[in-house]
Amino acid sequence: MKTTKTIFQDGDHKWVAIVRDPQKPNHLIDTNEYLVTHGGRGLVLDPGGAEIFPAVFSALSAEFDPSALAGVFASHQDPDCCSSLALWLEFNPAMRCYVSWMWSGFLPHFGGSAETFIPIPDQGLDIPLDGLMLQAIPAHYLHSSGNFHLYDKQAKILFSGDVGAALLPPGMDGLFVEDFDAHIGHAEGFHKRWMGSNEAKRDWCERVSQLDIDLLCPQHGAIYRGADVQRFINWFDELPVGILSR
Amino acid sequence: MTTALAIAAAPVPQAGVDLLRIVQINEEIKRVVGVSFKINIMALNAIFLAKRAGTAARGFGVLSNELRVFSQNLRCCMQTLTGLIHGCVNEVSLVLQDNRLARLLGETAKLAPQQATLAGVMARRSRQSEQHLEQLFRLRRQLERALEEVFQMVELGGVLAKSAKIEAAYGQSFAPSLAQVSGEFDGVVEEIRGSLESLRRSPFFAGNRDR
Numbered sequence: 112m113k114t115t116k117t118i119f120q121d122g123d124h125k126w127v128a129i130v131r132d133p134q135k136p137n138h139l140i141d142t143n144e145y146l147v148t149h150g151g152r153g154l155v156l157d158p159g160g161a162e163i164f165p166a167v168f169s170a171l172s173a174e175f176d177p178s179a180l181a182g183v184f185a186s187h188q189d190p191d192c193c194s195s196l197a198l199w200l201e202f203n204p205a206m207r208c209y210v211s212w213m214w215s216g217f218l219p220h221f222g223g224s225a226e227t228f229i230p231i232p233d234q235g236l237d238i239p240l241d242g243l244m245l246q247a248i249p250a251h252y253l254h255s256s257g258n259f260h261l262y263d264k265q266a267k268i269l270f271s272g273d274v275g276a277a278l279l280p281p282g283m284d285g286l287f288v289e290d291f292d293a294h295i296g297h298a299e300g301f302h303k304r305w306m307g308s309n310e311a312k313r314d315w316c317e318r319v320s321q322l323d324i325d326l327l328c329p330q331h332g333a334i335y336r337g338a339d340v341q342r343f344i345n346w347f348d349e350l351p352v353g354i355l356s357r
Numbered sequence: 358m359t360t361a362l363a364i365a366a367a368p369v370p371q372a373g374v375d376l377l378r379i380v381q382i383n384e385e386i387k388r389v390v391g392v393s394f395k396i397n398i399m400a401l402n403a404i405f406l407a408k409r410a411g412t413a414a415r416g417f418g419v420l421s422n423e424l425r426v427f428s429q430n431l432r433c434c435m436q437t438l439t440g441l442i443h444g445c446v447n448e449v450s451l452v453l454q455d456n457r458l459a460r461l462l463g464e465t466a467k468l469a470p471q472q473a474t475l476a477g478v479m480a481r482r483s484r485q486s487e488q489h490l491e492q493l494f495r496l497r498r499q500l501e502r503a504l505e506e507v508f509q510m511v512e513l514g515g516v517l518a519k520s521a522k523i524e525a526a527y528g529q530s531f532a533p534s535l536a537q538v539s540g541e542f543d544g545v546v547e548e549i550r551g552s553l554e555s556l557r558r559s560p561f562f563a564g565n566r567d568r
Binding site for chain 1 (some may be wrong): 458460461462464465467468469471472474478481482
């Protein structure tokens with residue numbers, strides 16, 4: 112079963128990371144799911160693939176009543192992000208799924224009805240959660256052509272989807288990045304191959320440099336905190352990615 | 358089996374095997390449709406031949422025309438079978454999906470036994486799954502019945518072909534050519550009968566008797 116780690120709490124405003132399942136089959140890529148709660152409502156960020164739904168659901172339900180989930184935020188269209196959607200909707204068909212307009216016609220293949228999807232326009236969207244306003248930040252062409260990250264101004268947390276992801280070897284599975292130089296080697300190949308455009312990458316680096324971020328939370332690997340956040344942005348800004356990195 | 362846990366424990370591969378059997382049935386249907394086109398062309402040629410033979414082959418001409426109608430009717434029936442096959446594919450796909458969801462919900466129930474909502478969700482899924490199985494059962498029976506009707510029609514086609522053989526004997530100087538054509542008719546109808554026999558024996562229909 113996955114474990115939950117509270118990474119931010121201020122009263123009823125909370126961020127929970129759902130991570131590291133020792134029982135997870137090796138052929139599935141390891142993913143981090145995040146739960147943002149505020150007031151009595153919650154939002155799951157990249158809730159994961161269908162096969163890991165039991166592990167994510169059980170871990171989440173130990174922390175929060177799943178029937179109080181308002182929705183799902185899908186950074187992009189990949190199955191490891193949101194192929195569990197149909198299962199979440201079994202519990203609460205009123206849940207909404209925020210996703211790039213580009214993928215709002217594709218994700219219904221995972222489940223949901225015409226009402227389920229709230230398409231995010233290219234420039235981004237403010238997403239309300241029981242009085243809290245979260246921001247969908249554009250990250251297009253960083254892994255996916257229609258891609259968004261989620262910023263919480265109050266908690267100073269940026270959920271960065273596949274940006275910042277690292278494929279960590281066994282034994283190196285801490286929740287936070289402890290040694291940036293040792294860690295970043297495990298992120299390099301992934302970013303070079305999966306991020307499609309240097310121009311898009313520069314845009315993103317500029318955009319997020321202007322945000323006040325304490326924690327940068329990727330969908331795979333460890334969370335960057337404190338000075339490592341800016342260190343990562345600088346590293347990423349310098350890294351040749353996509354076809355130019357050959 | 359009506360409980361969600363019982364569904365979760367159901368033999369998952371069955372639906373996959375069913376899908377494979379449906380594909381095999383569909384291939385055989387396509388073969389029969391191909392052969393029915395062949396009958397149509399053969400019947401057209403036979404009609405022209407009968408016209409050339411004149412009054413001696415009038416009966417042969419009538420039968421050739423009947424065989425042409427038979428070929429058209431056969432194609433209509435095969436279209437019905439194809440429609441039913443598509444329905445079966447749809448339901449089997451839903452059953453496969455049900456099985457996967459039931460397995461995942463079953464695993465979730467084991468990991469989160471304290472979640473009261475799970476029982477309700479699983480019960481609802483179980484009802485839906487039962488409906489899909491019922492619908493698949495109905496479609497199987499419809500398909501089996503439709504296949505029986507086609508078989509009866511092909512029996513009639515066989516009678517027509519055999520009658521054409523007899524009529525060919527009265528074709529005077531055209532008798533050898535008419536006999537050859539009627540022999541071909543008979544062969545083709547036998548080919549269809551063979552295909553339908555193999556369809557009848559498809560293990561896919563065993564699902565009707567299992568329930």
